[in-house]
Amino acid sequence: MSGTFRDKYTNLQKLIEPLEAIGLIDTSGVRSSHVGSSNYSKHVIQPWSIWMDYKLNPWDADIVKRTLRTKTLANTSPTQARIEDYKKIKHVCDERIRQLEIENDLEIKTDEQDTAIKSAIWNKFE
Numbered sequence: 791m792s793g794t795f796r797d798k799y800t801n802l803q804k805l806i807e808p809l810e811a812i813g814l815i816d817t818s819g820v821r822s823s824h825v826g827s828s829n830y831s832k833h834v835i836q837p838w839s840i841w842m843d844y845k846l847n848p849w850d851a852d853i854v855k856r857t858l859r860t861k862t863l864a865n866t867s868p869t870q871a872r873i874e875d876y877k878k879i880k881h882v883c884d885e886r887i888r889q890l891e892i893e894n895d896l897e898i899k900t901d902e903q904d905t906a907i908k909s910a911i912w913n914k915f916e
Contacts, residue, residue, distance in 0.1 A: 812838075836858075837851070856875045856878055
């Protein structure tokens with residue numbers, strides 16, 4: 791390998807900085823513990839890192855979080871807790887689909903209005 795120590799150090803820093811930014815390398819210790827009944831801190835890659843790296847919206851982030859977690863609930867078996875998580879994921883998906891369908895309808899209406907306005911303006915000049 792060629793290059794000075796400084797070059798190698800600079801290249802290493804270029805690799806480390808983005809990993810620190812999304813929390814894959816955590817020098818603060820924040821990600822080494824958790825609050826609540828989930829077990830995210832046992833894993834190298836936590837939901838936060840995925841959210842940040844993919845720049846997820848809150849709906850997609852919630853789905854990732856619920857997919858990755860393993861939690862225990864009082865008087866609930868692990869299977870029952872997992873079923874509850876999947877039901878919550880479905881509920882979040884249904885709400886997000888509802889929102890996207892409304893956005894899509896508004897885009898179509900806006901496109902139709904724009905076309906109508908452009909046609910009206912164009913017709914005035916014909």
